[in-house]
Amino acid sequence: MQDxxxxxxxxxxxxxxxxxGLWVTLRIALITIGISVALxxxxxxxxxxxxxxxxxxxxxxxxxxxxxxxxVLLYLVxxxxxxxxxxxxxxxxxxxxxxxxxxTAEMGDLFRGALTSIPRHQRESAAALGLTRSQINxxxxxxxxxxxxxxxxxxxxxxIIKTTALVKMINVTEVLKVGQQIIxxxxxxxxxxxxxxxxxxxxxxxxxxxxxxxxxxxxxKWENA
Amino acid sequence: MCFTFSEKKSNIDSIFAEKGNFGGxxxxxxxxxxxxxxxxxxxxxxxxxLRFGLYGVxxxxxxxxxxxxxxxxxIPVLRSIAHAYIELARNTPLLVQLFFLYAGLPRMGIxxxxxxxxxxxxxxxxGAYMSEAFRSGLxxxxxxxxxxxxxxxxxxxxxxxxxxxxxxLATAAPALFANVIFLIKETSMFSVLAMMDLMNVADxxxxxxxxxxxxxxxxxxxxxxxxxxxxxxxxxTERRLRYAGFGNQHSV
Numbered sequence: 452m453q454d455x456x457x458x459x460x461x462x463x464x465x466x467x468x469x470x471x472g473l474w475v476t477l478r479i480a481l482i483t484i485g486i487s488v489a490l491x492x493x494x495x496x497x498x499x500x501x502x503x504x505x506x507x508x509x510x511x512x513x514x515x516x517x518x519x520x521x522x523v524l525l526y527l528v529x530x531x532x533x534x535x536x537x538x539x540x541x542x543x544x545x546x547x548x549x550x551x552x553x554x555t556a557e558m559g560d561l562f563r564g565a566l567t568s569i570p571r572h573q574r575e576s577a578a579a580l581g582l583t584r585s586q587i588n589x590x591x592x593x594x595x596x597x598x599x600x601x602x603x604x605x606x607x608x609x610x611i612i613k614t615t616a617l618v619k620m621i622n623v624t625e626v627l628k629v630g631q632q633i634i635x636x637x638x639x640x641x642x643x644x645x646x647x648x649x650x651x652x653x654x655x656x657x658x659x660x661x662x663x664x665x666x667x668x669x670x671x672k673w674e675n676a
Numbered sequence: 677m678c679f680t681f682s683e684k685k686s687n688i689d690s691i692f693a694e695k696g697n698f699g700g701x702x703x704x705x706x707x708x709x710x711x712x713x714x715x716x717x718x719x720x721x722x723x724x725x726l727r728f729g730l731y732g733v734x735x736x737x738x739x740x741x742x743x744x745x746x747x748x749x750x751i752p753v754l755r756s757i758a759h760a761y762i763e764l765a766r767n768t769p770l771l772v773q774l775f776f777l778y779a780g781l782p783r784m785g786i787x788x789x790x791x792x793x794x795x796x797x798x799x800x801x802x803g804a805y806m807s808e809a810f811r812s813g814l815x816x817x818x819x820x821x822x823x824x825x826x827x828x829x830x831x832x833x834x835x836x837x838x839x840x841x842x843x844x845l846a847t848a849a850p851a852l853f854a855n856v857i858f859l860i861k862e863t864s865m866f867s868v869l870a871m872m873d874l875m876n877v878a879d880x881x882x883x884x885x886x887x888x889x890x891x892x893x894x895x896x897x898x899x900x901x902x903x904x905x906x907x908x909x910x911x912x913t914e915r916r917l918r919y920a921g922f923g924n925q926h927s928v
Binding site for chain 1: 763764766767768769771772775776779780781782783784857861862864865868875879888889892895896899900903904
């Protein structure tokens with residue numbers, strides 16, 4: 452009975468369908484990561500700007516995404532924006548907007564944290580050695596910030612990938628939804644659900660685990676550098 | 677408060693038909709009577725969210741502490757199991773874990789109630805995050821502290837309780853608080869278990885009544901009411917604990 456269940460995965464193009472479903476989430480995640488990293492660096496600079504307003508806005512933005520579940524924000528954009536502004540956004544686009552909104556703030560906070568964690572004597576010693584401002588930024592601050600920031604950015608990426616599983620809730624046909632379709636198709640096989648959901652579980656793990664490993668390895672490697 | 681649609685009214689009905697909103701055209705004003713009438717629903721939902729969120733947080737703290745100590749004291753075999761579990765739980769989404777627990781396992785003869793799935797799922801995810809938070813706390817405690825405790829003849833339990841944990845907790849507090857907020861937020865996925873948490877209350881009202889804006893507005897207010905106090909408490913505690921560092925602080 453059990454081997455019947457697992458055979459469903461390899462019947463026809465079921466496995467390819469699951470992988471295609473996974474690609475839908477990964478595509479959303481990749482676009483989101485790109486936007487979040489780019490805007491997050493600006494966000495981080497804004498968090499450290501001298502303007503009180505800029506800092507306040509960033510603080511509010513960060514607290515909002517920290518407190519509101521991403522699912523609520525997704526609903527707000529997907530269902531709410533249609534009602535409020537008459538914008539009929541597609542599921543994928545809503546997801547990218549919401550996750551980028553969240554990722555930008557998180558990335559900005561990481562950037563701020565990395566930059567402020569550099570001891571002040573680094574900047575002061577560099578200035579004492581007669582380096583110009585841009586030289587200090589380029590040779591002293593940037594390399595050290597990058598080393599602290601990169602592992603954390605990779606971790607944020609896995610969080611974004613995991614969060615994209617939520618798009619199932621706004622009717623995007625991603626890997627879970629495809630899994631449900633396959634299970635519905637093979638409803639005669641009692642153990643189909645076990646194998647299909649188990650596979651989805653493993654697929655996510657196989658995507659995120661190597662990335663996490665890379666992050667922790669980098670972190671250890673650069674710890675004392 | 678008044679929300680207007682500008683000029684896009686013509687295609688609005690088709691949008692709602694597609695997004696599963698069967699209530700027809702809504703009134704353009706915020707319907708405060710609707711909001712007042714459905715407050716009890718949301719209070720019920722908030723209760724479910726909070727209750728199961730706290731069960732999950734409590735179990736996660738226990739599981740996380742156990743896993744962390746297994747790794748810290750390098751208990752053979754168990755420490756590898758703990759490590760494998762942490763990697764597995766941290767690298768998969770809760771939604772997928774819940775689907776597996778709720779829809780996958782019954783097919784293999786393991787039948788769990790929705791509530792059990794909710795707590796197990798949240799604990800599975802949260803235990804790994806809590807363990808990592810505890811670990812960062814323990815790592816920040818200087819090794820000499822542990823050795824000094826051993827030299828004084830403290831048993832392992834005493835060492836953990838009186839020497840290591842108090843110092844570790846002070847450093848781990850921000851991460852632990854962040855995890856608490858994270859886990860309560862993650863309860864929004866319990867709606868796939870057909871549990872009437874905040875998210876599901878809102879979703880049910882939205883599809884049946886069609887008052888999308890009011891429903892979402894109340895949902896946001898409800899989550900704010902639940903999580904803002906936790907967030908403020910976290911900030912407060914963090915500020916209090918910032919000077920709790922002990923022994924060898926790396927001076928800059």
